[in-house]
Amino acid sequence: MIDVLFRQPLLVALVIFGALTASFIGMTLLGMRIGRGFQGEDGKTVMGTGAIDGAVFALFGLLIAFTFYGAAERFQVRKLFILEEAKAISTAWSRLDLLPEPDRARLRELFRDYLDRRLTAYGKSRDLSTFQRHLAGAEEVGQEILTTSAAACRAESGQPFAEVIMPAVNAMSDIALTRKAAIRAHPPAAIYGLLFGVSLAATFLIGLAMSPSKRKSWIHIAGFSALVAATLYVTADLEMPRMGLIRVAKADALLREVRASMGSVNVPTRLEP
Numbered sequence: 168m169i170d171v172l173f174r175q176p177l178l179v180a181l182v183i184f185g186a187l188t189a190s191f192i193g194m195t196l197l198g199m200r201i202g203r204g205f206q207g208e209d210g211k212t213v214m215g216t217g218a219i220d221g222a223v224f225a226l227f228g229l230l231i232a233f234t235f236y237g238a239a240e241r242f243q244v245r246k247l248f249i250l251e252e253a254k255a256i257s258t259a260w261s262r263l264d265l266l267p268e269p270d271r272a273r274l275r276e277l278f279r280d281y282l283d284r285r286l287t288a289y290g291k292s293r294d295l296s297t298f299q300r301h302l303a304g305a306e307e308v309g310q311e312i313l314t315t316s317a318a319a320c321r322a323e324s325g326q327p328f329a330e331v332i333m334p335a336v337n338a339m340s341d342i343a344l345t346r347k348a349a350i351r352a353h354p355p356a357a358i359y360g361l362l363f364g365v366s367l368a369a370t371f372l373i374g375l376a377m378s379p380s381k382r383k384s385w386i387h388i389a390g391f392s393a394l395v396a397a398t399l400y401v402t403a404d405l406e407m408p409r410m411g412l413i414r415v416a417k418a419d420a421l422l423r424e425v426r427a428s429m430g431s432v433n434v435p436t437r438l439e440p
Contacts, residue, residue: 176293176411180400187396188389191370195388198374220372227369230362231398237354238405245349245408246418252342253421256282259335260429265328270319275429277315281308282426285343289419292409302347309340353406362402366395 256278263274288301316336320329370392377384404411 180404180412183403184393184396184400187399188392191366191392191395192388194367194370195374195377195392196383198371198376199378199383200374202375202378220376223365223368223372227365230365231402234354234358234362235398235402235405238402241349241352242405242408242413242415245346246415248342248346248349249415249418250421252339252346253425255335255339255342256422257425257428259332259339260425262328262332262335265325265332266319267324270315270322270325274312274315274319277308277312279426279429281305281312282422282429284308286419286422286426289409290416306343309343312336313340359403362399366399370395 260275260278263271263278266274284301284305288298288305291297291301313336316332319325320332325332373391377388401413404413408415
């Protein structure tokens, strides 16, 4: 069920956006209704609550600002990791020329297989089972690359080049692990729960402030609710850059260029948009 939803990111986005907007509109209307119950004979609500309202709105703004900034920063970092991986693989590939045959041919074959699997995995990230399967396969090939490289550098013909080959291969392995860790680098769910709760509280207080008016301004109610909902969705979407509408797939073009420079067949030519 989850896999099916991830394959329909626009539908999921619309459902989440609609649910958030409806929640905030509902809280605003609830605030207006309760506020009218607090009105005195002069038609005014309880006075002197401005300080509390201001504190809640300030907290609301800070939470949105810091959460959005953190999500956007992690999004850019993930793109930089792709660049670093492309550089690491390209460097390690070029240094294979130092090795004699048949080690060089065997490692080149493994490099092609490794990058094919990683491109396929990240290109199918909306299908979680396929993504995990290909990523695990790439890790196995990566481990074989380390083992084969170490064996080649221990041989008499490869010993002179061990100091330049092994650091490059290790760097390629390290950045792969870093990218895997970046997939799981998200704020605690409690932060998003708090942000949603404070958003509800803010829209409720807005409803209280609007309660003296006998007419509802639907433009303001719906417009503000939609803006808050869109901001929350985009913030969450930045945290899952391969699942939602905001994607880092274009950055994978760097890896595809590296793979194309390796020659042979089975070069992935298209990733998910």
